[in-house]
Amino acid sequence: MSYGGVPIIVLKEGTEDTREKEAREKNINAMLAIAETIRSTLGPKGMSKMLVDTLGDTTITNDGAEILKALDIENVAAIMMVNVAKAIDTDIGDGTTSAVIFSSALLKNALELIEQSIHPKHIITGYKIATDKAIELVNEIATKISKDDDKILKDAAMTAMNSKDIAPLKDFFAGLALKAVKKIADEENTFAKVGNIKIVKAAGKSLKDSELINGVYIQKEKVNPAMPDVLKNVKIAVIRKKLDVVKTEYDAQIQIFKPEDIQGFKNQEEKILQDYLKIFKNMGINMIVNNKDISDKFGAYLARENIAAIKNLGDSDMKAVLKAIGAKQIDDLTSLTEDDLGYAETVKFEKIEDDEYTFFTGCKNPKSVSILLKGGLDKVLNSAEISLNDVLSVIAKIIDTQMVVAGGGAIYIELAKKIKDYANKIGGKEQIAVTAYALALEEIPKTLINNAGLDEIERLTELRAAHKTDADKWIGIDTITNTIGNNFEKGIVEPAALVTHLLKSGSELANLVLRVDRIIKASNASKTGFQP
Numbered sequence: 001m002s003y004g005g006v007p008i009i010v011l012k013e014g015t016e017d018t019r020e021k022e023a024r025e026k027n028i029n030a031m032l033a034i035a036e037t038i039r040s041t042l043g044p045k046g047m048s049k050m051l052v053d054t055l056g057d058t059t060i061t062n063d064g065a066e067i068l069k070a071l072d073i074e075n076v077a078a079i080m081m082v083n084v085a086k087a088i089d090t091d092i093g094d095g096t097t098s099a100v101i102f103s104s105a106l107l108k109n110a111l112e113l114i115e116q117s118i119h120p121k122h123i124i125t126g127y128k129i130a131t132d133k134a135i136e137l138v139n140e141i142a143t144k145i146s147k148d149d150d151k152i153l154k155d156a157a158m159t160a161m162n163s164k165d166i167a168p169l170k171d172f173f174a175g176l177a178l179k180a181v182k183k184i185a186d187e188e189n190t191f192a193k194v195g196n197i198k199i200v201k202a203a204g205k206s207l208k209d210s211e212l213i214n215g216v217y218i219q220k221e222k223v224n225p226a227m228p229d230v231l232k233n234v235k236i237a238v239i240r241k242k243l244d245v246v247k248t249e250y251d252a253q254i255q256i257f258k259p260e261d262i263q264g265f266k267n268q269e270e271k272i273l274q275d276y277l278k279i280f281k282n283m284g285i286n287m288i289v290n291n292k293d294i295s296d297k298f299g300a301y302l303a304r305e306n307i308a309a310i311k312n313l314g315d316s317d318m319k320a321v322l323k324a325i326g327a328k329q330i331d332d333l334t335s336l337t338e339d340d341l342g343y344a345e346t347v348k349f350e351k352i353e354d355d356e357y358t359f360f361t362g363c364k365n366p367k368s369v370s371i372l373l374k375g376g377l378d379k380v381l382n383s384a385e386i387s388l389n390d391v392l393s394v395i396a397k398i399i400d401t402q403m404v405v406a407g408g409g410a411i412y413i414e415l416a417k418k419i420k421d422y423a424n425k426i427g428g429k430e431q432i433a434v435t436a437y438a439l440a441l442e443e444i445p446k447t448l449i450n451n452a453g454l455d456e457i458e459r460l461t462e463l464r465a466a467h468k469t470d471a472d473k474w475i476g477i478d479t480i481t482n483t484i485g486n487n488f489e490k491g492i493v494e495p496a497a498l499v500t501h502l503l504k505s506g507s508e509l510a511n512l513v514l515r516v517d518r519i520i521k522a523s524n525a526s527k528t529g530f531q532p
């Protein structure tokens with residue numbers, strides 16, 4: 001509820017009211033604590049975190065989004081900050097840690113200004129002015145590329161991997177990821193199609209054995225060993241119906257009075273399954289994909305007719321198969337039409353190490369590809385999968401937007417310099433807030449420097465001094481070689497969209513948190529039940 005922009009608060013018995021300054025401080029401090037948790041993971045020299053779930057399973061990752069998902073956070077403002085990070089993960093696929101570092105720096109600087117008696121409303125206005133200017137500047141200084149510029153696309157993929165465990169194989173995976181994205185590239189929105197790339201984790205000797213496959217792989221074996229190993233020109237029915245002689249679902253209740261009725265009942269059941277079989281045969285269907293069970297007996301019937309089948313598919317496998325073969329899933333077999341069926345040139349059943357897979361190729365939808373991620377340990381595979389998702393998104397985002405900037409802090413140092421200059425032209429109380437915004441931008445290069453164990457003041461001063469003219473805009477730090485130079489030329493590049501998203505969401509969050517002048521917490525408020 002709000003009145004003239006001022007929130008009206010209704011207090012219930014047992015509620016706790018924390019006023020103005022204290023409320024803000026409490027919120028901002030909770031956010032700073034979250035930022036501290038993930039700050040050390042930023043960049044190539046960032047550290048990983050070991051996440052332990054309630055069952056004791058562990059994942060080792062330095063992916064901001066994954067770490068934030070694992071935190072149990074109660075403070076509402078901190079939850080809002082995590083949501084900002086999740087939003088950048090959804091819209092860009094990378095940059096979560098940076099978004100948290102930047103937003104928390106904006107709020108930390110705001111808190112200091114409030115302590116110097118600058119009213120939050122001036123900070124909000126100053127931040128808004130600075131954000132608009134910074135976004136304008138990114139659009140101005142970002143480098144426009146062609147979506148066929150494979151060198152830059154690959155560089156961006158490798159930059160996204162620099163901070164991940166798969167960095168030693170970045171060249172190999174960047175090539176693989178680029179090929180995969182090119183397969184699904186769409187004139188309008190390639191980013192939205194990244195989901196068509198199915199990552200399948202399989203046992204193997206090393207990650208280096210991973211491969212790109214035109215088609216869909218799912219970890220399922222055929223229902224009956226007598227079914228063919230390879231099928232050609234495959235007409236596929238995707239169904240959601242239990243195919244079981246004993247437990248077939250009946251609509252009506254059946255009453256049995258005489259022993260002969262039992263045989264009659266069994267015959268009737270048998271007849272239903274025979275009818276299903278007839279439907280499949282008449283339509284020339286040679287493969288069944290089912291998300292429910294298929295009994296051994298019915299499996300044997302199918303095998304006898306040379307029809308292959310896989311059963312009990314999970315939701316994500318169902319989705320991937322449906323999309324690839326262009327089928328519609330159906331519940332009522334009697335209404336099955338030609339139109340519902342999917343198609344693949346070949347379906348193959350094969351064993352990789354100890355696991356059985358079904359592999360669909362030459363699908364109706366040629367844009368379906370799988371990355372078969374191979375490796376020995378589950379932890380290695382999981383961490384590689386998380387990183388690869390970031391990489392695929394980054395490539396797709398650049399294909400869609402065709403604008404890139406140099407990483408390793410270059411873009412933030414350049415923006416900070418220009419925003420500081422801009423602040424001088426503004427004057428008034430807002431000027432101080434605009435300068436505070438510029439300093440928050442420097443928090444990203446600062447963290448990269450710190451995480452590399454380098455001297456923060458020395459290197460930051462060096463970076464600032466190196467940005468003399470517009471031609472120096474891409475000078476940043478490379479914390480792999482610990483050198484300062486033109487990061488664009490070194491191939492350290494990222495989507496400009498990542499930076500604009502981070503700028504926008506950071507200041508939106510600051511705006512929200514600064515406007516809160518009270519925390520009202522109902523005595524039984526749960527973390528999801530309370531909305532500011």
Ligand SMILES: Nc1ncnc2c1ncn2[C@@H]1O[C@H](COP(=O)(O)OP(=O)(O)OP(=O)(O)O)[C@@H](O)[C@H]1O
Pocket residue numbers: 041042043044046062063064065093094095096097098099159160162163390406407408409444448477478479480492494
């Ligand atoms: N060689 C390099 N030297 C310095 N900085 C680099 C280098 N390669 C990448 N970076 C920087 O590392 C930062 C990205 O780090 P990281 O991937 O850990 O965080 P994120 O992308 O913000 O979040 P997340 O990947 O966890 O969602 C970017 O600022 C990027 O420019």
Ligand SMILES: [Mg+2]
Pocket residue numbers: 094095096160163390
């Ligand atoms: Mg990243």
